[in-house]
Amino acid sequence: MRLFPLVCVATAGWFAGIPVAGASFPARLDDPYTNEGETQTFTVNADGSFSKLDSMTLLVNNEAGVARVAQQYVWFNRNMADVQILEAYTTSADGVRHDVQPDQIRDVQEARSFDAPMFQDIQEKVIVFPAVEPGARVHLTYRKTQKQPIVPGEFSDFTPPDLAPTHNFRLIYDLPAGKPLYADARGFTVVPPVTQDGRTRYEYRYDKAHYSRLERGSVAYVSYGDRLMVSTFPDYAAFAATYRSSATDPSAHDATLVRLAQNLTARDRTPRDKAKTLYDWVRRNVRYVAINVGRGAVVPHNASAVLANRYGDCKDHVALYGALLDAVGVRNEPALISSGTIYTLPDVPGYGVINHIITWLPDLQQYADSTASNVEFGFLPASDMNRPTVLVDQGVVARTPATALMSRSTDLSIKVEADGSASFTYRLDASGPSAEQTRAMLRMQTPAQREESIQAELRSVNLRGTATLTTSDLTVADGPLTITMKGTIESLVVPGAAAAIPALTSLAGGFDSDTRYWLGERRRTQPFVCHNLALHERARIELPANFRVLDMPEAKRTQDHFVEFQSQYAFDPLTNVVTMTRDGTTHFDSEVCSPDDFAQMRPAIEAIGRDVRAEVIVKSTLVEEPSSVASGAP
Incomplete structure (x- = not known):
């Protein structure tokens, strides 16, 4: 699997590919590569932990495809998961096999967390394939074991198309029979689930030979095109409740934090003035580390730790800003959102499309995103505008302003x-x-x-x-x-x-x-x-x-x-x-x-x-x- 994360946006792309004996597909030579087949099998446990077996084959069509295919990345949180490369090799155009050597597989720090020790558990396993050239095929099989669930007792997975010709792509989810899986499968073929020996197997298939060019300024393809979201959350209210329980912060009333909030707002008269003062202080004094919600446990760091370190991801910004607001009596709640250019939510909730979190101020009837250091109070960055939000305390779906x-x-x-x-x-x-x-x-x-x-x-x-x-x-x-x-x-x-x-x-x-x-x-x-x-x-x-x-x-x-x-x-x-x-x-x-x-x-x-x-x-x-x-x- 290869991921292309945006700022606090988990836009996980995927490459299809599993060898199919005797099968071949005509390639469009203007497409950099073709996903000849892939099978992803998730075996999910009752506590939400899982094992994912992924096997893929990519055909390189031209020189542009070499750059896209020759190096593969699999992200993981080293405190919660591990990744094993089971098989990795290149079959060159003349049919010769070239195995990936041990020194061509390494774990590297995700670039955005280099200067942020609190986030250095986010890693990428990099696989460098030899002898990649037009006409070659890259084969990769790996197992990712999520030992600690992202959300205890729950599971979700988001699959957007990679916008390359794709054939024989299969997603299989094997869950305990008592844990139903809900799906929004737009453009995917749904295979009827099968229950046997206390477990239920769900399967989704995908095949598409051509994608239209993304037009200049167009929104993310998954906003209007094919996508698959599967989740054990029955609705957004249940999804919000799990975040609400995980975000409880025993340090929220820390004396240092309360004193800072009161000192900063000493001359402010109205709730809006106080909210603005604290927002400006957080956005200009707390460095934003753009780690996507859902890339690790969805638990913010304690507000006191964020204040001491002066950096944090979007969850941490919301936790600190919220604690400062609480200290001066301004009501607030977290709002889960899809940031970037994804403007719609699937029918079922889960992380992947939801990848960011901002603050809702109910008494002021406005949102604030303190991760946007260049946006003044009262406005939102364009990446947050005109999209659904999940208000965590109320458990309802709302919406950010349509335009500014x-x-x-x-x-x-x-x-x-x-x-x-x-x-x-x-x-x-x-x-x-x-x-x-x-x-x-x-x-x-x-x-x-x-x-x-x-x-x-x-x-x-x-x-x-x-x-x-x-x-x-x-x-x-x-x-x-x-x-x-x-x-x-x-x-x-x-x-x-x-x-x-x-x-x-x-x-x-x-x-x-x-x-x-x-x-x-x-x-x-x-x-x-x-x-x-x-x-x-x-x-x-x-x-x-x-x-x-x-x-x-x-x-x-x-x-x-x-x-x-x-x-x-x-x-x-x-x-x-x-x-x-x-x-x-x-x-x-x-x-x-x-x-x-x-x-x-x-x-x-x-x-x-x-x-x-x-x-x-x-x-x-x-x-x-x-x-x-x-x-x-x-």
């Missing part, structure tokens, strides 16, 4: 010199979730990184030059952000002939970059991420006397159910000044749009795309350099 508005206003002033160079002043005012995200980035930048950011802003609109950058107060934790850039531009326009000046109303970001995202796909077949924006852009270009304007862009206005946009252009011949404005807003009901939504909005987006590519056509005369007077002239 990001506002951005810019003012660009360019003064063109007679030789075609220019000076400029650019001001950006941002509010909403993007303001603190940008502020946090600026707080962390070194001078060299700041200079690179400035150059990136200029390169994004095909300009070269130099600039200095100033900002509003970066030490604040919330509110609008103002950035001002002042500098010079090399050769904005070459004088001496007719030329085009881009009708810029912003540098990086804004309408230009947003329309590039929208128009990255001509047609959509998959749900995709869409954010609500309010953009207001102004620009002024002052031309010298040796320039005259030949042509100006035409004003545009477009509106549909989702998008409003208008632009205006004006030229004052008395002052030789061009002014331009662009204003637009989006009106999405949620952070996820459908292909039908895209079809409706596409004409408006294309109209905006044409407008942001507009140009001001000018003609200029050369400015001659002053020449010296020849000595001795008559």
Whole structure:
């Protein structure tokens, strides 16, 4: 099994593969590899511990497949499980067997826990296969023994497709007959369960030869495509109850912790003020270690230990933030969630899709995620927006906000010199979730990184030059952000002939970059991420006397159910000044749009795309350099 974990997101991919005597499958050579077959057999005990036997064969179709297949990873928690490699070898294209040698199998520390001793029980067994080339097959059989259950008395397993051609994939779950297994098996064939000798065997099969390309910005495939979730939890209320019981913390009323909470909030009057103060302290003082919920026992470390160490995973952040809130009388409860780009929960609960935990503040009717160090109080990171949550204390399924508005206003002033160079002043005012995200980035930048950011802003609109950058107060934790850039531009326009000046109303970001995202796909077949924006852009270009304007862009206005946009252009011949404005807003009901939504909005987006590519056509005369007077002239 190979896993691709995101930040606190267990997006476990799997490779199919078990040798089938005499069987072969036509491979699409443009697919890096083919899962020729895999059987995973789980033997589950009454206490929730289990043994998993996994046998797979992967066919390498091309050079891209070599990189994907030649090294396999199996994650495990060394305090709770062990992994034995039973068989590992490569069959090269000429049929020769090449066994994996003992020194090609090693246990390594998961990278994200290198500097976090509390999490160094998370390991990966790495298997490096020899002689991997196009046409070769990689064979792996291993046993993972989960000696300590993730949740005592319960079992769950999540299987998303690996988006590679897959054949003869079988998942077998063998459980005590008195412990029923519930399933959400979308796209999988369900074999009727068989009960014999006090145990019940459940089987699910999967076969798929082709997956469509993931479109730009599309949500996770398992949100709308095939997936398998199996679980012994009958419902989400029972699932929440097990987390609630495991999260009991005897240190929650520790005197040091209570004193810290009271000191931090001494000047706060309202519950919201207190919740915000404590949130800002946790997100900026407790390092986040992105270990997925469910990769070990789902028990947070004691809040006092998290406070002392100043780091923790999402469970630990919720435990510490919750204890601080309790100390000042602000009600709160953990909320289990699927973070990342998985926007739906399966019908049955379990870890895998649920991979993260945040805080619900019932009296304030809002969520908070202190692991997001760059998100101000009152907002959530995009990875938490518009998705179901499981409120642990209430045992009910709720939902995070569907959308949040990001506002951005810019003012660009360019003064063109007679030789075609220019000076400029650019001001950006941002509010909403993007303001603190940008502020946090600026707080962390070194001078060299700041200079690179400035150059990136200029390169994004095909300009070269130099600039200095100033900002509003970066030490604040919330509110609008103002950035001002002042500098010079090399050769904005070459004088001496007719030329085009881009009708810029912003540098990086804004309408230009947003329309590039929208128009990255001509047609959509998959749900995709869409954010609500309010953009207001102004620009002024002052031309010298040796320039005259030949042509100006035409004003545009477009509106549909989702998008409003208008632009205006004006030229004052008395002052030789061009002014331009662009204003637009989006009106999405949620952070996820459908292909039908895209079809409706596409004409408006294309109209905006044409407008942001507009140009001001000018003609200029050369400015001659002053020449010296020849000595001795008559």
